[in-house]
Amino acid sequence: MVCCFTISVLSPFDEALPMAVGTPIIPELPAIAGFRAAATACGIKKNETLDLTLVAMQAGTSVAGVYTKNRIVSPTVTLCRDRLKEREARALLVNSGNANVSNGPQGMLDALSNGKTVADQLGVEDRQVFISSTGVIGAALPVHKINAAIPGLVENLQPGNWLQAARGIMTTDTFAKVAVRHSQIDGTPITMVGMAKGSGMIHPNMATMLAYLFTDAAVSSELLQTLLNRAVQLSFNSITVDGDCSTNDTLMLFASGAAPHTPLADEDDPRLAPFAEMLNDLAMELAQWIVRDGEGASKFVTVQVRGAQDETAARQVAMKVATSSLVKTAFAGSDPNWGRICMAVGSAGIAIEEDLIDIFLGDVQIVNRGQRDAAYTEEQGQAVMNEAEIGITIDLNQGEAQATIWTCDLTHDYVSINADYRS
Numbered sequence: 001m002v003c004c005f006t007i008s009v010l011s012p013f014d015e016a017l018p019m020a021v022g023t024p025i026i027p028e029l030p031a032i033a034g035f036r037a038a039a040t041a042c043g044i045k046k047n048e049t050l051d052l053t054l055v056a057m058q059a060g061t062s063v064a065g066v067y068t069k070n071r072i073v074s075p076t077v078t079l080c081r082d083r084l085k086e087r088e089a090r091a092l093l094v095n096s097g098n099a100n101v102s103n104g105p106q107g108m109l110d111a112l113s114n115g116k117t118v119a120d121q122l123g124v125e126d127r128q129v130f131i132s133s134t135g136v137i138g139a140a141l142p143v144h145k146i147n148a149a150i151p152g153l154v155e156n157l158q159p160g161n162w163l164q165a166a167r168g169i170m171t172t173d174t175f176a177k178v179a180v181r182h183s184q185i186d187g188t189p190i191t192m193v194g195m196a197k198g199s200g201m202i203h204p205n206m207a208t209m210l211a212y213l214f215t216d217a218a219v220s221s222e223l224l225q226t227l228l229n230r231a232v233q234l235s236f237n238s239i240t241v242d243g244d245c246s247t248n249d250t251l252m253l254f255a256s257g258a259a260p261h262t263p264l265a266d267e268d269d270p271r272l273a274p275f276a277e278m279l280n281d282l283a284m285e286l287a288q289w290i291v292r293d294g295e296g297a298s299k300f301v302t303v304q305v306r307g308a309q310d311e312t313a314a315r316q317v318a319m320k321v322a323t324s325s326l327v328k329t330a331f332a333g334s335d336p337n338w339g340r341i342c343m344a345v346g347s348a349g350i351a352i353e354e355d356l357i358d359i360f361l362g363d364v365q366i367v368n369r370g371q372r373d374a375a376y377t378e379e380q381g382q383a384v385m386n387e388a389e390i391g392i393t394i395d396l397n398q399g400e401a402q403a404t405i406w407t408c409d410l411t412h413d414y415v416s417i418n419a420d421y422r423s
Helices: 075-084 105-122 143-155 162-167 221-234 272-292 311-323 325-332 338-346 378-385 412-419
Strands: 002-004 025-027 035-040 052-067 089-098 129-136 177-185 188-197 210-215 250-255 300-308 358-361 364-368 389-395 401-408
Touching (some): 035 143, 035 162, 052 075, 052 143, 052 162, 052 221, 075 105, 075 129, 089 250, 105 143, 162 188, 177 272, 210 272, 221 250, 221 272, 272 300, 300 311, 311 325, 311 338, 311 389, 325 401, 338 358, 338 389, 358 378
Parallel strands (some): 210 250
Antiparallel strands (some): 002 025, 035 052, 052 250, 188 210, 300 401, 358 389
C-alpha cells in the first residue's frame, strides 16, 4: 500500500521552504528483522527538531559503503572508511545540523567519543559503530549534547521506526526521503528499506547526501560492496542539483542476514539477480527524490544523451548540460532558449560533430543535424518548458552509448536558502 500526502517542513529554518517537484510519496515501511531505529532532538537544531538518529543491528550484519571524493572530509567519513574494513556493523549514528568538518583533531576525538558512547550503551565494540554528520561546516560539534542523548535513543529503539529515523537526518530537506522494495531469494521473501537526505550541495561523486539502505537478505560484505559500487553509478552518481561536492557524502548498505535463505557470496550466483535489481531500483528512486527536493527547485529535468562513442562521453555531455547555470536558469524561467543547450554540449570537452547533433525538448525536435529544426516553433518549446517535469534528449549520432543524468532548475529560492542558511 502506498499513500501520498503533503508533508510539513522539518528543517533548521523558522520559515517554510519551497516544496518538492511532485508529491512526496511515503510508502508503508515495514520492520526488517535485525534492525531497530530511533530519533531524537538533542539540541543541535532549533525548535526541538529531530537531529539525531540511531539504528541498531543484530550481530553478523554485513556492511558496504561509498563516500565522498572531496579531499576535505568529516572525520566521520574517515572513521567509516576505516571501520568498513572490519566488514561487520552493529550500529549507525547520524547527527544533522552540524557537519563536524574543519574542526582539527578535536573533530575526530568528538566522533570517536560519540561512537564509544553508542558502543557502551549497546554492549558492542567501538569498531562496529558507524557514524555520519551533516549540516553546517566549521562549527564545533556539540559532542556532549549528542552523548547525553544516546541513552534515551537506545531506550527508544523500535523495529520499523524508519520514518522518524529519516526525519532525524534531514537538514534543508522539505520532506523525509524513504523507499521500500520487496523481492525473493530461493522463494524466501526479502525486504529493503532506504532513507536518504539531500537538497543542496548535490553533485557526483556523491554530494551533500546521506543515504542508508537496510535489508534482511544474507549477503557477504564483499559482495555487498561490489553491488553497491554498481548501484551508485546508476543512481546517486547520476544526479546533480548545484554542482558542489560535499565533505560528508555517505552511502551505506547493511544486510542483517535474518532472512532464512542460503547466503549469497558469489558474484556469479544466479540468485543474485533479484537482489541486485531491488538495490538498483531503490537507490534510483531515492536519488531522484533528492533532485526533486533540490533547494528551491521548481522543475525536475531528465537529461539523456544517446548516440555517443562510449558511456564516458555520454555522461560527460549529459553532466555538462545538467550543471550549466545558464541551462538551469532557463528552466527556472521557463525560457526555451535552446542555444544554451547547444553551448553546453559543445563545451563538454569531447570530440563531437556539430552537423550530426539532434536535440529534443520533450517530444519536440528543436535541433536537426546541428541547426534549428525547420518545423520547430517557439510556442512548441514554451509548452514543454511550462511543465514541472521536462526531458532533454541529445543524440550525438556518433555511436551506440548513452547516459542519463537527473537535475533540477536553479531558482531565486536556491539563492535565498543558501544565503540565509546560518542566520
